[in-house]
Every structure is written in C-alpha cells, then in structure tokens.
Amino acid sequence: MKTRTPISIRIAAIIIINILIFEVSDTPDYFRSPLFWGMLIIFILLVLIADSIMDLVESTNFKMLSEEEKKQYLEDKAITYFRKLWNAAFKKQTDKEEKSLLIDHGFDGITELDNALPKWWLGLFYFTITYCLVYLVAFAFTDYAHPDAEYKNEAKAQLASISEYEKTAPAIDIDNAVYSSDNIAEGEHIFKTNCVSCHSAGGKGGIGPNLTDKYWINIKQKSLFKNVFWMLQNGSPNNPTMKAFIKEGIITSRDAEKVAAYIYHINQEQTPITESQGGAAPQGQEATWENNK
Ligand code: HEC
Structure with missing residues (x-):
C-alpha cells in the first residue's frame, strides 16, 4: 500500500490555496470575510472526510493482506513520512x-x-x-x-485625494494668493503646458507679450505677482486672446498662484530676454511695481 501524504500537509496546502485564491482575486481584508473562513472550513471538512474514507479503505485492504505483508506494512508505517521523504531523496542504489x-x-x-x-x-x-x-x-x-x-488604481486614488483636498483647502483668490519660491518649479511646468504657445519659451513673448521685461500693457494691481493673478482671473480687457484662465476653468486658482510665482521669477529674478536675444519687442508702458510680491 502506498504511503499517504499526512493530513497536516494536506490541510496546510488547503490553507495556502485558500489564501492564494483570495489574494489573486484582490479581495480586500479577506481575513475578516466570512466567505474566507467559510471556504476554509468547507475545504478542511472535505479533506477530513476524504481522509476517513481512505482510512476505511486502508483498513479493509489491510485485512486482506497475508501475515507477512501485514508485518511489512506495519513496519513501513512506523517510519514517519518526512523520514521516508528524506530517505527517498538520498537513496543510493x-x-x-x-x-x-x-x-x-x-x-x-x-x-x-x-x-x-x-x-x-x-x-x-x-x-x-x-x-x-x-x-x-x-x-x-x-x-x-x-x-x-x-x-490605474493609484492614479484614481491620487485624483480622488486631490479633489478631496480641493474641496477642503481654502480657496485661493487675489487677496490671499501669495508668492512662494517653492512654487516656481511647478509654475514653470504649468506655464509650459498652458502659456508657452503664446508667450514662448521662458516667457520671451510671441503672440502674447514678452513677460520678462519691464513693459506692461495691463497694469491692474500694484504688485507684479498680483497683476499676473489678476490677468489669469479676468483675462485681458482689450484682447480676448488672453483668456480669463481661472474663470473659464482652464486652470485652478491654486495653479494660477504657482504660475504667477514663475512669471514673477522670470521677470524679477532673471535678466530680461531682449529683442537681440530673440525676445518680443516691449509693449505697453514701463511699470514700477510697488510691493513686488
Ligand atoms: C492664446 C494665446 C495666449 C495664451 C495661451 C496665454 N496668453 Fe497671456 N497674453 C496673450 C496676449 C495676446 C496678451 C496681451 C493682452 C493685451 O494686449 O492686453 C497676453 C497678456 C498676458 C499678461 C499681461 C502682459 C501685459 O503686458 O499686460 C500676462 C501676465 C499673461 N498674459 C500671462 C499668461 C499666462 C500665465 C498664461 C498661461 C496660463 C497665458 N498668459 C496664456 C496671449 C496668451
């Protein structure tokens, strides 16, 4: 008669398979799910039933063995399963x-x-x-x-957390928008996506005016930073090409705060890109900003 795999190993295998099924099907927190435990109990019961049937078969077969075979069977049974495995692995002929x-x-x-x-x-x-x-x-x-x-899941979760943040974070308007040098890098990114088609690389000007020089067509605020924010909120009163980006929902006021920081940076903290360097010719009048930020 063949040696049977011990019940402990079969139960361990059942537990592993059950865990695998729930892992692969991406069930969240399955250790708490009644389905997990229900399935496990049913599987274990099935194994136990199968085992007792095999016990029955074995004892019936045992009765039919000759004395000599019975002796050998009992001797064989006395060796543990793992010892047999070990012996088989290192058997020398x-x-x-x-x-x-x-x-x-x-x-x-x-x-x-x-x-x-x-x-x-x-x-x-x-x-x-x-x-x-x-x-x-x-x-x-x-x-x-x-x-x-x-x-996909991570992107979804991220977008959800962003919109959750937008809901609770205080809204930004022209009064509480503040310049922060931390926003420059992100502002540059937003500029490259939304503004570069008209204001060209680095804000040197094209369809839209040069944003690096001292000359401004629209002077609506006392500070440069707020003036840019104002433009993004209201658009240009004299040229509809420059849209009211915030009002039209093209960018959020939070992004406007960042891109305005970038414009401040290229206008005040870097040397202007002049006509000889490929910048657009000055437009409007020379501006003197009161409180720059
Ligand atoms: C479709 C082209 C276009 C896009 C895109 C565009 N602008 Fe403009 N922008 C203009 C034009 C044209 C003007 C000049 C408006 C005027 O004559 O009053 C302007 C003016 C401005 C001014 C005021 C400059 C001045 O001298 O008065 C600022 C600041 C500005 N844009 C920032 C931005 C920012 C930031 C973005 C991106 C979020 C952006 N613009 C996107 C076309 C554009």
Missing part, C-alpha cells in the same frame, strides 16, 4: 540496482546510468510549472499584481 539502470550503450569505456530524477528536483520542477500557470492565469484574467491595474 545497490550494485545490482545499478546494473539494471545501465543504458545499453558506451563509448571509450564510459557507460551511462538511467537514474530516476531526485524527488526534490521533480518537486521543484512541478512547483515552477504550477507557479507559472497560476501566474499566467492571474496576469491574463485578474488584476492581481498587474502593473497596468496598479497604475
């Missing part, structure tokens, strides 16, 4: 067994043995095949550990 394994060819006196593959090696081999199948199925049909799905 006798000379006689070796002869029977000899393959019927040779060269220069070299002969070849047709040994069975070691159990641990076969075990690993089957494990990798199973792993590969599970992975393929999970990759093709589920979102489990899938880079695309993870990216």
Whole structure:
C-alpha cells in the first residue's frame, strides 16, 4: 500500500490555496470575510472526510493482506513520512540496482546510468510549472499584481485625494494668493503646458507679450505677482486672446498662484530676454511695481 501524504500537509496546502485564491482575486481584508473562513472550513471538512474514507479503505485492504505483508506494512508505517521523504531523496542504489539502470550503450569505456530524477528536483520542477500557470492565469484574467491595474488604481486614488483636498483647502483668490519660491518649479511646468504657445519659451513673448521685461500693457494691481493673478482671473480687457484662465476653468486658482510665482521669477529674478536675444519687442508702458510680491 502506498504511503499517504499526512493530513497536516494536506490541510496546510488547503490553507495556502485558500489564501492564494483570495489574494489573486484582490479581495480586500479577506481575513475578516466570512466567505474566507467559510471556504476554509468547507475545504478542511472535505479533506477530513476524504481522509476517513481512505482510512476505511486502508483498513479493509489491510485485512486482506497475508501475515507477512501485514508485518511489512506495519513496519513501513512506523517510519514517519518526512523520514521516508528524506530517505527517498538520498537513496543510493545497490550494485545490482545499478546494473539494471545501465543504458545499453558506451563509448571509450564510459557507460551511462538511467537514474530516476531526485524527488526534490521533480518537486521543484512541478512547483515552477504550477507557479507559472497560476501566474499566467492571474496576469491574463485578474488584476492581481498587474502593473497596468496598479497604475490605474493609484492614479484614481491620487485624483480622488486631490479633489478631496480641493474641496477642503481654502480657496485661493487675489487677496490671499501669495508668492512662494517653492512654487516656481511647478509654475514653470504649468506655464509650459498652458502659456508657452503664446508667450514662448521662458516667457520671451510671441503672440502674447514678452513677460520678462519691464513693459506692461495691463497694469491692474500694484504688485507684479498680483497683476499676473489678476490677468489669469479676468483675462485681458482689450484682447480676448488672453483668456480669463481661472474663470473659464482652464486652470485652478491654486495653479494660477504657482504660475504667477514663475512669471514673477522670470521677470524679477532673471535678466530680461531682449529683442537681440530673440525676445518680443516691449509693449505697453514701463511699470514700477510697488510691493513686488
Ligand atoms: C492664446 C494665446 C495666449 C495664451 C495661451 C496665454 N496668453 Fe497671456 N497674453 C496673450 C496676449 C495676446 C496678451 C496681451 C493682452 C493685451 O494686449 O492686453 C497676453 C497678456 C498676458 C499678461 C499681461 C502682459 C501685459 O503686458 O499686460 C500676462 C501676465 C499673461 N498674459 C500671462 C499668461 C499666462 C500665465 C498664461 C498661461 C496660463 C497665458 N498668459 C496664456 C496671449 C496668451
């Protein structure tokens, strides 16, 4: 009679498989789900039932054995499963067994043995095949550990947290908008996305005026920073090409605060891009800003 895998190993396997099923199906917090425990209990019960059926079969078969076979069976049973595994893994064949394994060819006196593959090696081999199948199925049909799905979920969560933040954060308007040098880098990014088509790289001017020089068409505020914010809020009163970016919902007032910091930076903290350097010719009148920020 063959040695049966101990019940403890089968139950451990069932637990692992059950966890895998819930992991792969991306069920959140499944340790608390009644389904998880329900399935586990049913699986374990099934294993126990199967085990007791096999016990029955074994004892019926035992009765039919001869005395000699019974003795051998009991001796065999006394060796633990793990010891048997160990023995099988490191089994050395006798000379006689070796002869029977000899393959019927040779060269220069070299002969070849047709040994069975070691159990641990076969075990690993089957494990990798199973792993590969599970992975393929999970990759093709589920979102489990899938880079695309993870990216989508994270992007979704991020957007949700941004809109949550927008809801609770105090709204920015022209009165409480403040210049911060921390906003310059992000402001530059916003400028490149929304403004560069008209004001050109670095704000040197094109369709829209040069934003790096001292000359301004629209002087609506006392400070340069607030003046830019005002332009973004209201657009140009004399030229609709410069839209009211905030009012039209093209950028948020939070982004306007950042891009205004960038314009302040290129206008006040960097040398102007003059006509000889490819900048647009000055337009409007020379501005003297009171409180720059
Ligand atoms: C479709 C073209 C266009 C885009 C895009 C554009 N602008 Fe303008 N902008 C203009 C024009 C044209 C003017 C001049 C308006 C006028 O004559 O009053 C202007 C004027 C301005 C002024 C006032 C300059 C002055 O001399 O009065 C500022 C500041 C400004 N834009 C900032 C921005 C920022 C920041 C963005 C991006 C969020 C932006 N603009 C996007 C076309 C544009």
